[in-house]
Amino acid sequence: MPEFHLFAKGPRPVAPFSHAVEADGWVILTGQMPTDPEAPDAPLPEGIEAQTRRVMDNLALILAEMGLDLSHVVQxxxxxxxxxxxxxxxNDTYQTYFPEDRRPARTTVGVxxxxxxxxxxIDCIARRPEAGA
Known part of the structure; x- marks a missing residue:
């Protein structure tokens, strides 16, 4: 059965969703926005670089709540x-979050x-390590 997670430390949801859903070791994170979890009503950071950092930090925060980190992200x-x-x-900002030889699969779409x-x-899918692996 899937497990649905909503974390008090996570960013305040901007719609009705869970921060993450886990099933069979797969962890699917909802798309994160560049909002500050500690000041959800504060203005968004200025510019794409600052907003990308905030989004990636929010993804890392949710992963940490799950006992994971960005190294577990596969997509x-x-x-x-x-x-x-x-x-x-x-891209310049995003790539700083992953080692060059361990970058997840990725799709980028203009909306x-x-x-x-x-x-x-940004949303992502992570995989828990196999027990004993």
Whole structure:
């Protein structure tokens, strides 16, 4: 049976969802926004680099609540509202979160809008290590 997780330390949800759902060792994280978990009503960070860092930090926070980290991520989906303008700067920031030889599979899509007026949203899938592995 899937386990549904909503964490008090996690970012305040902007819609009706769980922060993560786990089934059979697979952990699916809801797309995170560049909101500050400690100040959810604060303005979003300025610019794609700062928003990407906040989103990645929010993903890391949710993973940590699950006893995991970014090294367990196998796939990310990234959404950018200003794809052509922000793609290169987004990549420059995003890649700092993963070693060059352990980057997850990834899809990046340009979209017309995101919740809370964000420039970026990222969701991901992580896998728990096998017991004894």
């Amino acid at each position: 990310c989906r990234c959404f950018l509202t200003e794809f052509e303008r922000d793609y290169a700067a987004f 017309t809008a995101l919740a809370v007026g964000a420039l970026v949203e």
